[in-house]
Amino acid sequence: MSAAPDWQGAPRCDRTVAWTALRGHYEAHGRELDLREAFARDPQRFEAFGVEAPEVFADLSKNLWDVATRRLLLELARECRLEARRDAMFAGEPINTTEGRAVLHTALRAPGGSGPQSPEVQEVLVRLLAFVEQVRDTAASGIRDVVNIGIGGSDLGPQMVVPALDAFAHRDLRFHFVSNVDGHDITPVLRGLDPRRTLFIIASKTFTTQETMANAEVAKAWFLANGGTDTGKHFVATTTNVAAAAAWGISTTFGFWDWVGGRYSLWSAIGLPIALAIGAEHFRELLAGAHAMDTHFREAPLEHNLPAQLGLLDVWYRNFHHFSSRSVAPYHQGLKRLPAYLQQLEMESNGKRVDLDGEPLPFATSPVVWGEPGTNGQHAYFQMLHQGTDVIPVEFIAVRHPTHEHPSLHTKLLANCLAQSQALMLGKSTEAALGEKAPTASATLDREVLARHRTFPGNRPSTTLLLERLTPRALGALVAMYEHRVFTSGALWRINSFDQWGVELGKALCNDLLPRLASGDVEGLDASTAGLMRRLRGA
Ligand code: F6P
Numbered sequence: 001m002s003a004a005p006d007w008q009g010a011p012r013c014d015r016t017v018a019w020t021a022l023r024g025h026y027e028a029h030g031r032e033l034d035l036r037e038a039f040a041r042d043p044q045r046f047e048a049f050g051v052e053a054p055e056v057f058a059d060l061s062k063n064l065w066d067v068a069t070r071r072l073l074l075e076l077a078r079e080c081r082l083e084a085r086r087d088a089m090f091a092g093e094p095i096n097t098t099e100g101r102a103v104l105h106t107a108l109r110a111p112g113g114s115g116p117q118s119p120e121v122q123e124v125l126v127r128l129l130a131f132v133e134q135v136r137d138t139a140a141s142g143i144r145d146v147v148n149i150g151i152g153g154s155d156l157g158p159q160m161v162v163p164a165l166d167a168f169a170h171r172d173l174r175f176h177f178v179s180n181v182d183g184h185d186i187t188p189v190l191r192g193l194d195p196r197r198t199l200f201i202i203a204s205k206t207f208t209t210q211e212t213m214a215n216a217e218v219a220k221a222w223f224l225a226n227g228g229t230d231t232g233k234h235f236v237a238t239t240t241n242v243a244a245a246a247a248w249g250i251s252t253t254f255g256f257w258d259w260v261g262g263r264y265s266l267w268s269a270i271g272l273p274i275a276l277a278i279g280a281e282h283f284r285e286l287l288a289g290a291h292a293m294d295t296h297f298r299e300a301p302l303e304h305n306l307p308a309q310l311g312l313l314d315v316w317y318r319n320f321h322h323f324s325s326r327s328v329a330p331y332h333q334g335l336k337r338l339p340a341y342l343q344q345l346e347m348e349s350n351g352k353r354v355d356l357d358g359e360p361l362p363f364a365t366s367p368v369v370w371g372e373p374g375t376n377g378q379h380a381y382f383q384m385l386h387q388g389t390d391v392i393p394v395e396f397i398a399v400r401h402p403t404h405e406h407p408s409l410h411t412k413l414l415a416n417c418l419a420q421s422q423a424l425m426l427g428k429s430t431e432a433a434l435g436e437k438a439p440t441a442s443a444t445l446d447r448e449v450l451a452r453h454r455t456f457p458g459n460r461p462s463t464t465l466l467l468e469r470l471t472p473r474a475l476g477a478l479v480a481m482y483e484h485r486v487f488t489s490g491a492l493w494r495i496n497s498f499d500q501w502g503v504e505l506g507k508a509l510c511n512d513l514l515p516r517l518a519s520g521d522v523e524g525l526d527a528s529t530a531g532l533m534r535r536l537r538g539a
Contacts, residue, residue, distance in 0.1 A: 011494075030321075064321065076492065089104075092259070103264075159177045205239060342369050348502075378416065394421070394463075400468050
């Protein structure tokens with residue numbers, strides 16, 4: 001019998017020497033670390049905790065760690081054989097153990113002729129990009145509207161990237177995304193469309209997902225009822241299940257493979273709406289940016305490896321500081337769907353409660369990931385970030401050069417971004433608040449009481465990610481950085497970041513309830529579900 005591969009025999013983080021050392025370090029220094037003192041002590045802190053990666057500079061200096069924390073986290077990564085597991089992923093070993101699958105989204109962005117599965121990847125890519133250029137010749141194709149019907153990983157990636165790269169988008173094409181089985185999603189989209197000028201993409205890895213198939217049927221019925229004649233030209237599919245797409249009546253299909261996870265699939269045929277928006281050359285740039293980050297993750301020593309450092313910080317915050325969420329604040333309106341995209345990437349990947357051996361975990365895994373673009377978030381929930389009782393690490397994303405022509409707006413945006421991370425860290429003491437005269441403050445309330453309301457504890461951690469420009473290449477690198485960061489924390493936790501059994505139960509129960517909603521049969525249901533069903537049926 002051959003021995004288990006190195007990555008499979010790797011210890012779980014809590015069974016390592018470094019973990020015990022981190023516990024001690026947390027108790028002795030970590031819990032109480034004060035960022036203001038740390039910066040005062042070390043004038044080089046910004047340089048020491050800045051990480052350069054392709055297209056992305058990360059300032060990690062406003063995080064609650066020091067050189068010793070980072071050294072111990074790096075030891076933890078080594079003890080957990082992070083590099084062996086990473087290399088196994090890139091080599092196409094079946095690291096998705098519960099489905100017996102390789103995890104090779106990185107192969108989708110490797111240059112032609114390199115990496116595993118290259119011939120199949122290139123064949124689909126070349127065919128897809130040729131199709132893209134035909135459709136983008138809108139005078140000849142007649143297409144004006146593109147509707148992507150898909151959900152989860154078959155929606156969130158394109159839905160995030162298309163607006164992010166608006167500056168590079170075809171000006172005569174409009175993009176629409178329909179995901180929800182709620183008819184309120186598709187109805188307003190169809191309202192404005194002309195069937196003769198619309199291309200529907202039915203995007204589903206499995207081509208069985210209830211929401212997507214139901215919306216696809218609605219779209220087809222609408223198309224035929226409104227004078228559409230050539231479904232072959234107006235409906236295409238992106239799927240691993242080419243046979244099911246053909247059985248549904250689609251002849252133009254762009255395939256991908258079971259080794260591409262849904263939430264890692266924007267680089268595959270699922271990226272068709274992106275390629276239609278930005279064109280073949282820019283789509284290749286997006287892939288190239290991701291590949292540059294792949295190379296960085298593969299080759300940079302862990303000390304200078306951005307995804308690895310971010311993943312290690314995530315473990316530090318989740319398992320030692322017990323922070324249960326992370327807020328993502330992109331200071332770029334184009335990235336408005338990035339938090340939603342990252343929610344699936346991180347929470348579906350790492351929201352797991354057992355390790356690779358099925359052992360229940362005695363520590364926490366995925367944080368809640370949430371956020372809104374800045375500055376909007378500042379006028380909504382930043383109050384809680386600054387003065388609430390929970391500490392929530394914030395991730396700021398700033399872009400140096402905008403693609404619009406209003407420099408004064410951009411300067412204000414950047415000033416806001418810097419001010420927020422500064423305010424989180426510096427806070428404001430009660431003494432400072434006492435010395436101020438706030439124009440809107442009550443004139444009758446006790447000054448001391450008022451000052452306590454106006455105190456900011458500070459010492460709240462944040463990371464700032466800087467891009468020069470939000471180009472296809474930069475966005476590709478940024479997204480790949482997030483993928484590998486999720487991989488890093490998942491590897492240390494020794495969980496399977498590439499399955500999603502947690503979505504199965506609800507799907508099965510929904511299939512049971514569907515006919516009951518029609519018939520009114522509540523036999524065997526719990527009293528709450530039965531009561532709600534009776535009310536919904538008006539019985
Ligand atoms: O929500 C579960 C899930 O399987 C996701 O992982 C996936 O991205 C989504 O459903 C859509 O699946 P499909 O692409 O097969 O329609």
